[in-house]
Amino acid sequence: MNLTERLQRRVSETLPYEELMPAEQPIYVHSYVYLFGIATVASFILLIVSGIILSVFGPQWWHSSTVGHFVNSAHFWSVQAFFFFMVLHLWTAFFSGAWRDGRGLTWVSGMVTFLVSILTAFTGYLSQQNFDAQWIGVQGKDALNAVGVGAFFDALNFGQMYGFHIAVLPVIVAGLVGLHLMLVRLRGVVRPYPLDVEAREGARAGAEEVPV
Amino acid sequence: MTPSFMNAPAHYLHIGFVLISTANLLVIILMIVVFVAALLAPLPSRREQS
Numbered sequence: 001m002n003l004t005e006r007l008q009r010r011v012s013e014t015l016p017y018e019e020l021m022p023a024e025q026p027i028y029v030h031s032y033v034y035l036f037g038i039a040t041v042a043s044f045i046l047l048i049v050s051g052i053i054l055s056v057f058g059p060q061w062w063h064s065s066t067v068g069h070f071v072n073s074a075h076f077w078s079v080q081a082f083f084f085f086m087v088l089h090l091w092t093a094f095f096s097g098a099w100r101d102g103r104g105l106t107w108v109s110g111m112v113t114f115l116v117s118i119l120t121a122f123t124g125y126l127s128q129q130n131f132d133a134q135w136i137g138v139q140g141k142d143a144l145n146a147v148g149v150g151a152f153f154d155a156l157n158f159g160q161m162y163g164f165h166i167a168v169l170p171v172i173v174a175g176l177v178g179l180h181l182m183l184v185r186l187r188g189v190v191r192p193y194p195l196d197v198e199a200r201e202g203a204r205a206g207a208e209e210v211p212v
Numbered sequence: 213m214t215p216s217f218m219n220a221p222a223h224y225l226h227i228g229f230v231l232i233s234t235a236n237l238l239v240i241i242l243m244i245v246v247f248v249a250a251l252l253a254p255l256p257s258r259r260e261q262s
Contacts, residue, residue: 033247
């Protein structure tokens with residue numbers, strides 16, 4: 001068996017398309033709170049599309065033309081929606097205990113996505129080229145110097161921050177979102193906590209018996 | 213053209229040790245409202261519609 005065949009077998013075993021693209025979902029998923037995740041993904045797609053347009057035409061365009069202002073604003077409001085829905089999705093995941101029953105990696109991948117997204121948004125605010133960007137850069141450099149990363153991550157260096165914002169960090173966020181979605185598909189959405197106390201105690205006792 | 217309210221310093225609320233801009237407080241309140249509404253509002257199903 002050659003390398004391609006081994007890879008083919010491994011992918012078909014670990015990533016069956018029936019689980020990656022299910023046609024039905026459990027009944028408890030039938031609620032608006034389970035739509036916050038996909039609303040975050042929709043905002044992320046808008047962010048990527050508007051971001052590509054901005055990077056193609058450049059800062060001169062988005063500062064001076066009417067269409068540039070519009071796309072710049074669309075990018076700004078997409079990131080507001082992205083964080084708005086991501087935090088609501090985080091609340092849903094937290095209050096439903098979404099890390100239970102072998103879903104630890106799903107939870108961790110979501111949390112890491114959240115942290116990298118904050119860094120991406122930070123470099124985005126630095127790329128605005130307005131007084132806000134200057135203020136954030138001057139304040140941020142002290143924090144970055146204090147944690148010892150100022151030598152290779154300079155908040156006052158527009159070229160470096162812009163490069164991080166449009167090339168490095170979006171690729172990492174997209175990869176993490178892809179991993180997160182894949183894990184949600186493979187492991188499914190966690191069952192809600194049982195309503196009555198006895199069943200909850202039973203579930204807890206049962207969970208303790210499962211080998212880690 | 214910039215709306216006049218965007219061309220001025222942000223309004224802040226200062227209650228004891230809590231210091232928060234009105235805009236941030238409104239967003240947090242809106243998030244709580246949307247979260248509670250999403251929990252309580254029934255999601256129409258395809259079967260019910262047909």
